[in-house]
Amino acid sequence: MNNRLEEIRKKRGIKQEELAKALEVSRQTIGSLENGRYNPSILLAFKIARFFGMSIEEIFIYEEENNV
Amino acid sequence: MNNRLEEIRKKRGIKQEELAKALEVSRQTIGSLENGRYNPSILLAFKIARFFGMSIEEIFIYEEENNV
DNA sequence: CCCAAATGGAAAGTACACTTTACATTGTTG
């Protein structure tokens, strides 16, 4: 899964640490999401979407992962 | 998090097992989601939404969980 | 240039999504 987190966060002019605090997760979690080290839980995805006033689908891009 | 999985699945007239096979997860996973034993991963949420031709937000209802 | 702020990322531990196996319960339907 890809995501537009870094792009969207920078457009809002906020730091990873500020976003992390707002979402009540660690800064490393934000960094890991932005750099694709892992995917968010659905709860975190909802928090992120709500924070930015967007839908999950606008932020996280699912393209038929062929990982079997 | 609540979800409308059971409702939507029944409206389509398909069995838990059929849905499970289509999504490539176990039948128990579907049952557990329908009965709220746990939340789906975001990948599974995307698969479910895509399967039903709906958005994640239409199926999974996030209401500011106050679980801290 | 220099320092500090911002970010990248590894390591070890915890929580939970998901699997397989197994069994019990609840409807049908013959």
Added chain:
DNA sequence: CAACAATGTAAAGTGTACTTTCCATTTGGG
């Protein structure tokens, strides 16, 4: 009622999301 289909659910194991701690690298402003 008998027998089978559909669902509920528990237990134990695995993978991964997320945490805390720690250090390295990058970047911008004085």
